[in-house]
Amino acid sequence: MEQFLSDRLTVSTGDITSMDVDAIVNAANSSLYGGGGVDGAIHRAGGPSILEECRDIRSHRYPDGLPPGKAVITKAGDMSCDYVIHTVGPIWHGGKTDEREVLADAYRNSLKLASETGIKTVAFPAISTGIYGFPKKLAAVIAFETIQEHLRRNSLPRQVKLVFFSESDLECFNQAVDKSRMSV
Numbered sequence: 001m002e003q004f005l006s007d008r009l010t011v012s013t014g015d016i017t018s019m020d021v022d023a024i025v026n027a028a029n030s031s032l033y034g035g036g037g038v039d040g041a042i043h044r045a046g047g048p049s050i051l052e053e054c055r056d057i058r059s060h061r062y063p064d065g066l067p068p069g070k071a072v073i074t075k076a077g078d079m080s081c082d083y084v085i086h087t088v089g090p091i092w093h094g095g096k097t098d099e100r101e102v103l104a105d106a107y108r109n110s111l112k113l114a115s116e117t118g119i120k121t122v123a124f125p126a127i128s129t130g131i132y133g134f135p136k137k138l139a140a141v142i143a144f145e146t147i148q149e150h151l152r153r154n155s156l157p158r159q160v161k162l163v164f165f166s167e168s169d170l171e172c173f174n175q176a177v178d179k180s181r182m183s184v
Helices: 038-046 048-060 099-117 136-151 167-182
Strands: 002-004 008-015 023-028 072-077 081-089 121-124 159-164
Touching: 002 023, 002 167, 008 136, 008 167, 023 038, 023 099, 038 048, 048 072, 072 099, 081 099, 099 121, 099 136, 136 167, 159 167
Parallel strands: 008 159, 023 081, 023 121, 121 159
Antiparallel strands: 002 008, 072 081
């Protein structure tokens, strides 16, 4: 496990659905009805109550689906954490459709919602780097810089965890962040 930002940010590999945190972030699709990857794993681990809350959000707040960069919160169902923050990252189109800003918004809005809810600890997956095709090194820098900005200005959450699926993804993040910090 690596630590950054006075130990307020940790990065590790593991199963995000079993993290010892107040909330986990779901790299959701806009339907909010579950899917593959992290999204499917969270819906399976949390059980049907998450889907019920997501259906309510769709019917009352976002009938056309959750827009990329936005975030909403539900209870965590059968998981040990209390909440799931659902956010939709951008699909990578070569960087031509504001993907960088939308990814930053996904992290920013999730952190803002965590702060407003009083969440002290939150775990994030690598948003948009799977099937959505966002380049992992660029996503790592955007995630790090956005989290850093939020933590410098806010006392909550007290700790953010980035949870990667594989050691190679963790190493990619560390290399990208080290390179980014050296170029400042």
